């Protein structure tokens with residue numbers, strides 16, 4: 225970033241709270257924190273680009289591995305570059321036994337897998353061969369290592385929590401297929417692999433949501449990449465962010481049948497509650513990822529011979545378009561994504577970890593990019609309490 229520091233008046237279209245110290249831009253809405261060439265969102269028209277490519281085209285023609293390369297290196301790979309990248313990812317398909325121990329032990333106490341992922345990433349950081357190397361090359365290597373490690377951690381946790389033997393990763397399978405293989409112990413069919421692969425492509429980056437910002441805040445202190453990614457995972461877990469995919473599926477399970485969708489949603493809205501998988505800070509139109517994934521969910525439901533969840537979501541969507549779209553609230557990616565995971569037989573507590581398995585690429589790319597334009601994040605708060613309160617010794621209080 226330019227060394228020249230100019231005094232500027234910041235204007236925002238976001239919500240502003242007047243405080244005694246001045247205006248507070250509530251939830252940092254529309255506040256710019258960095259420049260980026262990784263992804264861009266047109267929230268008004270519902271368009272998303274990765275490195276300038278429309279998400280629609282990447283979703284149609286590219287695999288997770290290709291898009292991960294694009295996000296990390298800034299260009300689409302040629303065949304040789306892609307093969308080398310796939311081989312590199314596969315070469316990292318292993319975990320130190322101590323990290324396996326952390327995730328499988330936590331599997332036995334039934335911890336939420338997102339907590340396990342935080343612990344697993346921190347544990348993996350303890351095994352970094354060269355922790356004092358903060359170069360871009362070292363961080364790229366860590367990003368690729370983490371991308372390979374997260375699915376192994378989650379599959380190991382899933383199996384340990386159910387008393388099943390671990391299934392070691394295979395190097396000859398794609399990233400998506402290897403994940404399903406490690407989860408269920410058999411090679412997945414093409415339809416199931418495609419469902420995971422597309423999910424990973426659509427979640428890989430999204431400019432600066434809360435989790436990416438948490439990663440940036442962490443890396444701005446010059447902490448290590450593992451710690452910064454753990455901060456991203458911790459932040460993604462919440463139901464207002466990545467945790468909404470799990471929450472949305474729980475809603476559909478509660479609704480149970482398509483005819484119950486409308487009364488359920490109308491009651492929920494009448495009570496002033498939020499419908500999970502709906503609304504977005506940036507999109508004031510239909511989330512383009514949701515539009516793409518909705519189609520996959522329909523096809524997968526047909527292939528699996530179970531249309532119930534698609535039909536329930538379709539009924540919920542009708543009410544959303546009728547009652548919430550006038551407030552610019554539309555289905556987001558989490559509205560549809562859980563249904564595909566459900567149809568694949570994945571328990572709902574793993575939906576957000578699968579989101580993290582993809583977003584680890586975007587978090588890493590943003591952290592690496594930010595280190596080039598670095599400045600410590602340190603905002604201020606407006607103190608509204610008293611000052612110089614007379615101190616009372618403990619036995620006089």
Ligand SMILES: CC(=O)SCCNC(=O)CCNC(=O)[C@H](O)C(C)(C)COP(=O)(O)OP(=O)(O)OC[C@H]1O[C@@H](n2cnc3c(N)ncnc32)[C@H](O)[C@@H]1OP(=O)(O)O
Nearest residue numbers: 463464465466468497498499500501502503504505556558
């Ligand atoms: C991958 C992702 O992270 S995508 C987001 C996933 N999260 C969800 O699906 C959770 C449900 N959605 C929400 O809670 C919100 O839409 C958020 C958190 C995603 C974005 O919210 P914000 O930009 O902060 O909007 P804010 O909270 O100011 O809400 C604006 C108005 O819309 C309403 N609103 C927002 N989302 C919803 C919703 N899902 N259902 C009902 N009403 C909603 C709010 O109640 C508020 O109404 P009001 O102005 O009458 O008080």
Ligand SMILES: O=C([O-])CC(=O)C(=O)O
Nearest residue numbers: 429430432433434505506
């Ligand atoms: O952009 C956001 O605020 C949330 C989101 O959709 C994402 O992280 O994919």
